[in-house]
Amino acid sequence: MKKLVIHGGRRLSGEVTIGGAKNSTVALIPAAILAETPVKFDSVPDILDVYNLQVILESMNVTSTFKGGELMIDPTEIIEAELPSTAIKSLRASYYFMGSLLGRFGRATVTFPGGDNIGPRPIDQHIKGFEALGAKVREENDTVYITADDGLKGARIFLDMVSVGATMNIILAAVHAEGTTILENAAREPEIIDLATFLNNMGAQIRGAGTDVVRITGVPKLESKNTHTIIPDRIEAGTYLALAAAQGDGVLVKNVIPEHLESFTAKMIEMGVQLDVREDSIYVPKSENLTPIHIKTAPFPGFATDLQQPITPLLTLADGESVITETIYPERTRHIPELQKLGVAIENPEYGQITVTKSNNFHGASVAAAEIRAGASLVTAGLMADGITEVTNAEHVLRGYDHIIHKLTMLNADIQIAED
Ligand SMILES: CC(=O)N[C@H]1[C@@H](OP(=O)(O)OP(=O)(O)OC[C@H]2O[C@@H](n3ccc(=O)[nH]c3=O)[C@H](O)[C@@H]2O)O[C@H](CO)[C@@H](O)[C@@H]1O
Ligand SMILES: C=C(OP(=O)(O)O)C(=O)O
Missing domain, CATH: 3.65.10.10 (Enolpyruvate transferase domain)
Structure with missing residues (x-):
């Protein structure tokens, strides 16, 4: 098995190009x-x-x-x-x-x-x-x-x-x-x-x-x-957009079809992220003063279930409680105990519902990726956290994120892959 080793806290900037879906x-x-x-x-x-x-x-x-x-x-x-x-x-x-x-x-x-x-x-x-x-x-x-x-x-x-x-x-x-x-x-x-x-x-x-x-x-x-x-991967794009808003000082996400991401970008804009949506790229400036949102996952063109976990770390920066209602996979919650280990204030108060409140001072920890998007949320949170985060079961992440180490490194992240 492999693990991802992240030295968190570095601000991200630059460009990232999204792969095929x-x-x-x-x-x-x-x-x-x-x-x-x-x-x-x-x-x-x-x-x-x-x-x-x-x-x-x-x-x-x-x-x-x-x-x-x-x-x-x-x-x-x-x-x-x-x-x-x-x-x-x-x-x-x-x-x-x-x-x-x-x-x-x-x-x-x-x-x-x-x-x-x-x-x-x-x-x-x-x-x-x-x-x-x-x-x-x-x-x-x-x-x-x-x-x-x-x-x-x-x-x-x-x-x-x-x-x-x-x-x-x-x-x-x-x-x-x-x-x-x-x-x-x-x-x-x-x-x-x-x-x-x-x-x-x-x-x-x-x-x-x-x-x-x-x-x-x-x-x-x-x-x-x-x-x-093959068309660009809207889920990979959404993952980088959320990461850029959470930890970036200006990131251009290239090779996207913005129409495929409208339900997602609409929610980021509602939070106060000043996205600059261009023809086939989206620029994410440094984000401040974010407000909490409510998300309900739904089949396309609704908010994708595959993006509820990747956006979660961003929700921790909003001033108040955000609520996610997961209608497609109500049991898609295996990231919650792991994010809690990193200091994220996240709960699963009832079946299919997840709440996230403002959480300062994430700290590195050893966490396990139970599935692909749970893994994506842990990588994002690890990049935001102070100290070292190890994400084990990294195969789940590598199953669906193209050249993730290279892409994050080019954005100034400190992330390595190692045998576990
Ligand atoms: C390879 C792929 O494209 N995977 C995606 C695909 O998975 P996948 O195609 O497996 O997901 P589905 O769209 O089929 O599932 C949607 C919902 O329908 C239910 N259902 C589905 C089929 C069925 O025969 N009976 C039934 O009850 C499922 O349990 C789920 O609650 O769509 C999901 C929902 O957008 C995404 O999370 C996955 O990333
Ligand atoms: C659930 C997912 O994938 P799969 O359907 O391939 O398991 C996903 O991509 O988030």
Whole structure:
């Protein structure tokens, strides 16, 4: 295991460039096996999830090379094979192989996915979608067996709740299905548009991605003709924006799509952070006299659950009590006891509710990252704290933050990675 060692208290300044979106990337890689040709992505983030997905691809005889942000995947010699369960368990998004294998071969056998411990994460809506398309689904010994012996047929599917994963998975399965699938109450996250753009550029017919009704008309063949550039990671961007406001003396966050962050930047502005939102970058000046806010997490375009923990250290600078209502993952609270060790006044008074009050004098401590965004909040708080903070279980952070040591060091932070 690895740990991050932070000598906190240094003021941050300069520029940081955001990488490609993790949540696009982890869907695009499984999507690549639907192509009859090699595919190429650029702006691919250097994160552990990508390396684990490459291990899964390799088990299917799909070769891939990843260098300098460019990922080439050749699925032309793909074979059906047992997928490596350690890699499958290392990330949530391995469940996208259910949709893409089903689309490609008409059947899929995938171990239950792993991923972050942020409370229950059922996949009933994914399964409901596959069944509506004509597949039979059986769950046994932690494994999901999906078969569509008579092929998949377009269907009308209404999701019971807005789910990013189910929306993506149903799109993946439906691209080769016979006829048209109409997916209602679909998630509207920008990463879904990114997936649809990639597939459409290869010949798929997906309309309405980014709205709550997505129509997918099956096509027999997908062929890649150009490189797909992955959209910037709005969650990584939000993490740096919050850090910059909390500990910066002027930070420019580059390669962002500000429209993807509106619910987040609106809250920062409400706090009194004088953001300068430009075309594809956001400047964060030194922030003072902040006021507390109320945040309610919600599906896009609402405030992202993935950003409630990264913004938390900033809330400690506001004069009063801020309240976060976590509606997506009410048990996403594993950062709380760890932040308390650093001196943060944070409580979980009732299920799904988190309160944060003004806390002076953070002090370094040894803390554990239970999951990716809990880890991001600990790194932010550690950079604000006096003394040394060690964040153990750093793999959770490295799973989704591209070149984090380099980026923070360039902003004048003192952070190292070490074996634990
Ligand atoms: C790889 C990826 O993109 N991960 C993101 C994705 O996760 P993921 O796609 O797993 O999250 P979902 O959007 O599916 O989950 C939303 C809510 O629906 C519930 N649900 C979901 C599916 C289902 O079949 N049944 C069900 O009850 C979940 O428990 C949760 O309460 O969206 C989450 C919510 O924005 C983010 O936190 C994750 O970073
Ligand atoms: C919960 C997250 O990721 P995953 O769905 O990949 O576990 C996240 O990115 O915050």
